[in-house]
Amino acid sequence: MPKMLFTIPEGRFSDSQIVAVQAEMVARYQHLMQSNDAVLCFWSVLPQGQSYVAGQQDDIYIALIEVPENFNQEHREELLLKFNEAFAEAAGISLEKPLITMADSSKVDEYLSANRNRLKSFSKLSFLIGTMVHAYRSKKQHGFAALPTNL
């Protein structure tokens, strides 16, 4: 099942706005990819003071979108611009603000694996379980699956 991982600043959107942005992005994904597959979405909500651009504190808006292995490059570039437009429009930010990556499944796995592997060995399983529990509770309470930014 493809994944979309979003990172946004805390306090910028209400829960209902995040749910609406997610619904729009999933609908665009299914339309543009001509697929009815479900898409797993996770959100990292960054507290103020925890993100920097060009060495200055700044809000960041990131989307990592998983696509099938060896995805056609011409199609990828076309879709990247469409997803950028969709994300900016749905989130109410300028077209220049989002950082969007459409990565093949193996690259997404490589990144997530590198993220887990930097943890202390015996903490990896509890980190994974804790992350999933947090995401599940967030989904039930807020309508979207948030990953814990700070543990």
Next chain:
Amino acid sequence: MPLYNLACRSSLAAETRQKVATAIMHTHCDQTGAPAQFVNVVFMDNYPLPSEQTVSVLGGVRTGGNRTPESIRRLKDALHNAIAEALGESTTAVGMSLVGIPSNWIVEGGEVMPEPGSEEEQAVAQAHGA
């Protein structure tokens, strides 16, 4: 892109975060020639890191263009040293790994990212106020 994600054993002081973010920006730009406005840094707190580490850095960096395995290795070493210095720690206190991502898999500043070191990269930088 780049996006440097720092998992910290505990919350860093605002002043330390600023020093680290500045060190990352200067080091990345010096080593790669990339425009500063593409350098993103995120801090996350209270991560269970290996006992010798206080910070672990996972960087997503563009590949292709003028970047070779050797230049990526130099970038990694330079970042490792600069972040440790900004933290006031030894390099053993800093975990460091980089994941390479092809430039044309990324949109930033409203455009598909050009290859590192290309004329298009400088044009994008100028268009966005570098």
